[in-house]
Amino acid sequence: MHKFTIDEKFNVVRSAVGDLKRKLEILLLEEYPQQFPPAQSPDLHQETSVCSLSSESAAKSPEPSISSQFSRWADNVTFDLTTAYDRLAITDQNRKVMVSSNPTYYEPSLKRFCISQVLCSQGFSTGCHYWEVITKDSDGWAVGVARGTIGRRDRLGRTESSWCVEWVGPQKQLSAWHRNQETLLRNDKPLKVGVFLELQKTVSFYAITDREMLLHTFEINNSNPLYPAFWLYSLDKNGSLTINHINRK
Template sequence: MVFTKPFFMGFRSSSPDPIPCRSGSCQTHQRPLMIYCTSCADSLCDECLTKGGHRGHGLARFKDVLQKQIEAVTRRSKHLMSSLKKQSDVKTNMAKAKAHAEEMIEQTKVNLEKQYQELQELMEHNRQHAFRLLLAQKESLLLGLDTLALQDEQNQQMIVYIEQELQQLKKNACYLDGDSAAALLNVFLLQNKSRSFCFLTSVKTMEDFYKSFKKQMCVNNKRLKGLENSVTQIVQKSKEFLTRPWEFAENITFDEMSLTGNLKISVDKTTLCCATSAPQKEYTKCSKDAVGTILAAQSFTAGCHYWEVEVKDLTGWTVGVVDQDWKKRRLEKSLGEDKTSWVLQLDDNMLFAVHNDEIEIVREPDHFERLGIFLDFSKGLLRFFSVDTGCVLHTFFVKFKTAIYPVFSIKEKSSAMSLTLCKLVPDVDSLYEEAQDEVVTAV
């Protein structure tokens, strides 16, 4: 009886498998096979036994070995059937997971719409009150000016009246002379004491009024400026807070030509992992124990840019940017070792900001799955975010002079662990389909 090495869908038994034998004779001695050596996983003839080469080995009848092989194949068949069943469960669960994801996205969309609506209502409420205050100030200022105009008109009338009274006094005085004139004048003054006092008071009041008239004519705009400054602060704070990095989001991909070390990327050039079986490419130092490095296909020479990297489950990675000079000499320097690279690095559960061979510990208590990178080329700002919490991990302030390239490296040596560039901008087709859906919904 002849036995061949069993192999079924990649499963291996724990005991040695029989060596393939296509004839009933021993290939060494050309004699009939008699027994099976379980130690060597080989079929033996009488000559093999007498030579003593299998002394002390485990021997078994072909019938027993056959039975064990049949049992092994049966077990593997059952395992395969179980795997196939689980595969169908996976598809069902995957469908449920996709449905749940759609539900979560829709709920998030509803929540965002609600929050932005509330924000718009708050702004509108604030705007209405600001213009109400402005209208009240307008009425107050115009009323003050109208009051000045009315006072001026009354003063003009009073001036005319006073001039008439003075003319009358002068006229009366012309007919009086000597002691009798003085006596008559005294009587007149006594009789009109209160009236004369009123004249004097009116003149003094009018003099004071016209002395300060120009000053009172100048409209006090301090309250108006205060209102304008308050709204300006709202605008500035809104710009500061509402300007989120995702406004500058874009999709980036890996540059396969820049790949060094034992790495490989996915077909869509967004996933990076270790190529355990691939030949090692020209290797850069990149970072301690790193497998290799790769640059993004995109580079930046102006403006603001934002991208995200998924680092879930990775225990060692380096993410950041390098300039044109580092790209030219990437085989000479590790990431963060010189002045032309700025990176954030995770190593042994510690997070570091590294530049020019200077290391700064980044204190981030919570584990995060996504890393956000914001680059403002003009202002020379490079900022790293924990996307999960929204907090800033570290900020580099740099005067960029040449083109800037996103750079990536991983420490994992298992192909099961990967670093992924996140898709932040939908495809044109997706945007078109969404627009069409909104039109249909509206109809």
């Protein structure tokens, strides 16, 4: 005859108690449904971000002003002379880039673009970063981010390693580009564009007036450093982009 061990006896008792508990819960739910409402499942897609606004500020201002929402992450980026296409002139302490009719005599660099593009010197690997670009003085431009390894003949937004919003003046069309896929956005031209980068999560583009209006957001899953990146329409002579100085608060 089999003799039950202490562990086997304990398992039998635990199973019986579990069955009794489940039957009691069912009985209570049937008899008193209002006193025991079903529990809400947690939102598995909701994440807490170190870059998120506080719930208090979001409630006060559903469309926050620039200073309240982004200035804490402001980075005053500058154009990288070693990457600038030779018909792009960099001026104003490396904060303005302009299409030039004549070549600019930069020092030789293997990082230099062979098309009308330029990166910034500052690359970001972690955290949240924000910068603004004045676009009103150009009729053909793209503002975005790219890995430093983007091909020097690859146009911004046409590769897996770059994301951008782009205005093409002759077509009067604003679009978002990534992996050579275009998303049409709107027909009016933003005069200033803000870029908010949350590494390994998203990059968002805003039209800036006295408020921000979201243009487009890309999800990004990238562990490599990302750089502010720019394209200018090469036939738009003297067309320019200027990085707007922002005080971090």
